[in-house]
Amino acid sequence: MLQWDAVHIIVADCSAQYSGRLQASLPSARRVLLIKADQSVLIFSELGSYKPLNWMAAPCTIKEIAPDETDRTDRTDPAPVRVLRVAADKSDDILEIEIYRIFSDETFDLGIDPGLSKDGVEDHLQHYLAKQIERIGSGARLVSREYPTPIGPVDIMAVDAEGNHVAIEIKRHGGIDGVEQLTRYCKLLNRDPLISPVRGIFAAQTITAQARTLAQDRGFECLILDYEDMKGTDDGSLRLF
Amino acid sequence: MLQWDAVHIIVADCSAQYSGRLQASLPSARRVLLIKADQSVLIFSELGSYKPLNWMAAPCTIKEIAPDETDRTDRTDPAPVRVLRVAADKSDDILEIEIYRIFSDETFDLGIDPGLSKDGVEDHLQHYLAKQIERIGSGARLVSREYPTPIGPVDIMAVDAEGNHVAIEIKRHGGIDGVEQLTRYCKLLNRDPLISPVRGIFAAQTITAQARTLAQDRGFECLILDYEDMKGTDDGSLRLF
DNA sequence: AGGTGTAGTTAGCGA
DNA sequence: TCGCTAAGTACACCT
Secondary structure (H helix, E strand, O other), X not given: OOOOOOEEEEEEEEEEEEEOOOEEEEEEEEEEEEEOOOOOEEEEOOOOOOOOOEEEOOOEEEEEEOHHHOOOXXXXXXXXXXXXXEEEOOOOOEEEEEEEEEEEEEEEOOOOOOOOEEEOOHHHHHHHHXXXXXXXXXXXXXXXXXXXXXXXXXXXXXXXXOOOXXXXXXXXXXXXXXXXXXXXXXXXXXXXXXXXXXXXEEEEEEEOHHHHHHHHHOOOEEEEOOHHHHHHOOOOOOOOO | OOOOOOEEEEEEEEEEEEEOOOEEEEEEEEEEEEEOOOOOEEEEOOOOXXXXXXXXXXXXXXXXXXXXXXXOOOOOOOOXXXXXXXXXXXXXXXXXXXXXXXXXXXXXXXXXOOOOEEXXXXXXXXXXXXXXXXXHOOOOEEEEEEEOOOOOOEEEEEEOOOOOEEEEEEEEEEOHHHHHHHHHHHHHHOOOOOOOOEEEEEEEEEEOHHHHHHHHHOOOEEEEOOHHHHXXXXXXXXXXX
16 A cells, blocks of 8 residues: 555556646556655656656645546546546645556655755846946946835846946846836836936846847847856956956 | 666665756755656655756766766765766756665666647637637627737737727736736737727736736736636537626 | 746747 | 747745
8 A cells, every 4th residue: 555654656557637727638658656755646757858747746635446436437448456546635636547557666765855955046147247237337336136116126226337227137048028027127116206217237148039129129238147257257356358 | 787768766865966057956865766768867855846856857968987986075975886977968967966875776668658638728718718709798709819920929819899909818827927918919919000909808717916907007908717617608609698 | 825036947839 | 940938837935
C-alpha cells in the first residue's frame, strides 16, 4: 500500500485522465509516477521538459479504488491491476490513473530538504544600475530603488543632469508588457506637479523590436544593460569613456 | 554508467549547483534524480509542486567527471562518490550534481509516449461565445474569431445591432493585463476610419475588481462568461430570456 | 486570501 | 527563427 511519509517511485504502463479546469487524457504507455509524501502525483515520460505530462498538486487525497469501480464505460484497454483516484482537497479536480503493469515500485523517506537558494536575477540588474546610475546619462543621481507609487513600486527613480525626474523600468527581457508598466507609472507620476515632467527609461538585457517601437512611440528611451559589464564595474567607479 | 535510450531514476544524497541565467545552489539532502533519455535532468524533493528544485532542460550533455576534478574549493561536504556535470548545448548553463550516497539506481526504457490530449481551455470559451454572439447584445453578428491586426489577433470581432464594430477580448480569468491588451487593440482599430468606432468588451469567467475598474475607466464593458451555461446552449439556440 | 509581477518560466501557434 | 500569448502555469510578495 501507499505510505504517506515517503516518496513513491513507480514505473508502470498506465493511462490517466485529468478533469478540472480542463479535461486531459493520457493514453496507455510506460511512464514514471512520482508520488510525494504530501500525496501530490507527477506523471513523467520522455516527452516535455521539466513539466510532468499530468499531475495533481497538493493538497490532495489519493484513494486506491477497485478496478471495477471505475466510471469509464468506453473501456478499450485491458483491465487495470490498480486504479488510483487523486482528488484535490479544495476543488473538484480529479486525476484518475489506471495501472496495467508495474515494472518497479519503490518507497523512500527523503526527509527534510533545506531548499534552494537563488542568486542573481532582475534584482541584481536593479542593484547594479542603481549603483551605476550614470549609465542613464552623465550627471544623473539616484533618488531611490523601488520608489513607491499607489500602483506599485517604480524599479528605479533618478534625477538627470537637468534636474528632471527619471522613472526606470528594469526587465531581464523587455517585452511590450514592460513598456505598458512603465507607461502606467509615468502617466501617474506626471500627474504630480512636484515631480512632473518625468522621463521614462526602459532598461533590459534584451528588448524585443515591438517593445522598442512601442517605447519610442510613447517617448521612452531604451537602455540595453550588459550584465557582465555592470558586474565588472561593481566597485562603483563607472567608466566614463 | 549512464545509458541514453532510457530513463534513469536515482535516489541519492546529493547537492547541486546551477549556473546560468542565475546561480542556484542546493545543499546536500536526499533527493530523487530523474535523468531522461534526452539527457535532461530533474531533481526532486518533497518541496514544491510539480516543478523540480533544480533541472537542466534538453538539449544538454551529461559528463561524469572524477570527483577531484570539481571546481569547488569551498568544500565542506564529504567527498562525493560521483559527480555529474550537465551542460546545456546552446548556452553556457551548467548544472553540477555531487552524489554522496546512492540508495537506488534504476534504468527503464519507457518507449514512445503517445502524448497528452487537452480539451477545454480559453479556446472553448471563444468557440462558444462566437456561436452565441448575441450574449454581447441582441442583434449582434459575428465578424470573425482571431481577427487579425498588426499587433496580434483580436479574440472575437463582431458587429452590434447598431452596426458598430465590437472587439472582444476573452480570458479565463480577467486581470489588468487583459484590459491592457484590449486597450491596445481598440486604440489601433479606432485609427481605421472604416471600422471606427470600435466598442470593447472584456469577457471572462472571472474578472478581478482592479481589472473591472480599469476596463470601465477605459470605456469597456465587462461580460462574465458562464462556461457551463454556454456549453448547455451549444446547440446554437440562444436563450433570449 | 486575493491581486500583481516574475520565472533558469514552458508550450503552442503563426508570421 | 522570432515574437506573441496562454498555462490545470508555479512562486514570491504584498495588501
